[in-house]
Amino acid sequence: MSKLKIYVPRDAAALAVDAEKVAEAVMAEAKIREIEVELVRNGSRGMLWLEPMVEIERDGVRHAFGPVTPHDVRALFDADWGSHALALGPTEEIEWMKRQTRLTFARVGVIDPLSLDAYEAHGGLKGLRRALEMTGAAMIDEMKESGLRGRGGAGFPTGIKWDTVRLAEANQKYIVANADEGDSGTFADRMLMEGDPFSLIEGMAIAGICVGATRGYIYLRSEYPEAIHTMNEAIRIARARGVLGASVLGSAFAYDMEVRVGAGAYVCGEETSLLNSLEGKRGVVRAKPPLPALEGFLGKPTVVNNIISLGTVPVIFEKGAAHYRDFGLGRSRGTIPIQIAGNVKFGGLFETAFGTSLGALVDEIGGGTETGRPVKAVQVGGPLGAYFPRSKFDTPFGYEEFDGEGGLIGHAGVVVFDDTADMLGMARFAMEFCAVESCGKCTPCRIGAVRGVETVDRIARGDTSAIPLLTDLCDTMKDSSLCALGGFTPYPVMSALTHFPDDFHANAKEAAE
């Protein structure tokens, strides 16, 4: 009998729901039945409500089963991995997969993340090989033409940032990958690092060769132990195979990199505070200018890019800028890996061209709430993102489109709440979070967030005269904070107040009281 190829994900979202025990059960059951199994530990396909999702390969086609518990494994073998209640059919035919355009996440969930051979067999390193034949200026043109903008949320054109670093004169330049993915509702960076780490390595190597940087760092948050482990292993393999080192793929270019682990500070996702942290200092925000592109890590010119931005670089160079640019809407070009999370029936990672409406993401793709209750609000873009009511569900997913509606797409996390959500409580939480995580450098954030919690508490006690005070405080924080933590905390607070006023008047007392 030929070997049975079985895939059990090693993504943290699968491990957190007992994927390890499922893998053990598969191997134990195979041994009892004397069936030879080739077990592949892949990343996650992104259908997180189905995790652990097990796949078997039959005649070159992968068939999915999920969510699988260790107790289901025996019955799945009994059914010869065919007709079974957990059978989902060929993975690629599942509606959730068919509706996506996977460019950045093309390999995630498909390959063993630590197999460089599998990576190459699926298009990996083609972009880097092409880049090695190009001049720095031509690479910048390619990046600019692709239209890629910073996927951390700021949306700054990546090609322009790279060009600033490329043209700077210095004896040392750096590439820094921002993997401090602290926004609630986001996990795309984690999934990419755990599911296709070589794409990040390749993207960073291309960036290094383009701008003349020979060293790179991934600043990776400590809350992601699996990603830290996988990234470190991948770097070790890439170095051993000559992808990294004194001669990248045998070329005249040198590039090497390492992982640096954060220490639980949300504000370190802000690029200047990240650089201070990387230097071994308190993660306090720096004033700009100077731009990190000119004076970044240790005062040297530094590219600081998000993981998804860097992880998208290889496919741009592999398939050409035009291929990437031709997807999208308006000034938001290419695809965006949207993370659908919170109280939603079908949560996970959905990569699609810019332009899908928020309502389609929540109702059609996400399938509405898991609790079955009506959707009350959707927070887009992490803890600094606005709460959108159903009346704004026709907003298309794009940088300018969300900005025009008083929100932001941020790192493209979408968190769904049902009608039991207390929006005053969520506004309070936004202020509390800002107070806990403030770096303390600027007054509007450091003190404003504390006063914000107190003011929301006054409103909660029925003192509606504090509402104008909260609005005024938000204006001050928005206009005069140094970075997005203090500057954007007003987004969730004010959107909650504007769109859900009833929650702020629930205990309103008579003025005479």
Place this chain on the structure above:
Amino acid sequence: MPTPPAPADLEGRLGAILADHATFEGPLLPILHAVQAEWGYVPPEALPIIAEGLNISRAEVHGVVSFYHDFREEPAGRHMLKICRAEACQARGGQGIEAAAKARLGVDWHGTSSKGGVTLEPVYCLGLCANGPAMMLDGRVVARVDEARLKSLLEEVDA
């Protein structure tokens, strides 16, 4: 509870950690992570030695240790339970799990239970936002936590 390291032990081990990081650019965070991995917290006695090794002031080292949520200035319990408080977990009933954990352990945030020695810490996002409520017990991530699962996990660590 871990006992504070003996001075000779501390200096020897710390010297080795500093030597391991001699070529690092920006070595302080990796050093502090290594120190915490060794003793479970950053012993105050270590600060002047690290400061001298890196040629920075003791105040600078203290500033960094106190800035980051991860670094502990005193030992934690035998086990560390971090529960996600962020919005996506709240949307999936996280506050109920927070309350259940506090009640069962008999502590508030940052406290250590008398039974089992479990230190309870908040965490803001483990990246398991579609499968919340999520938590991390001694470095192991757990998702889709309900009260029954919380109970069995805490029983595993005798709390």
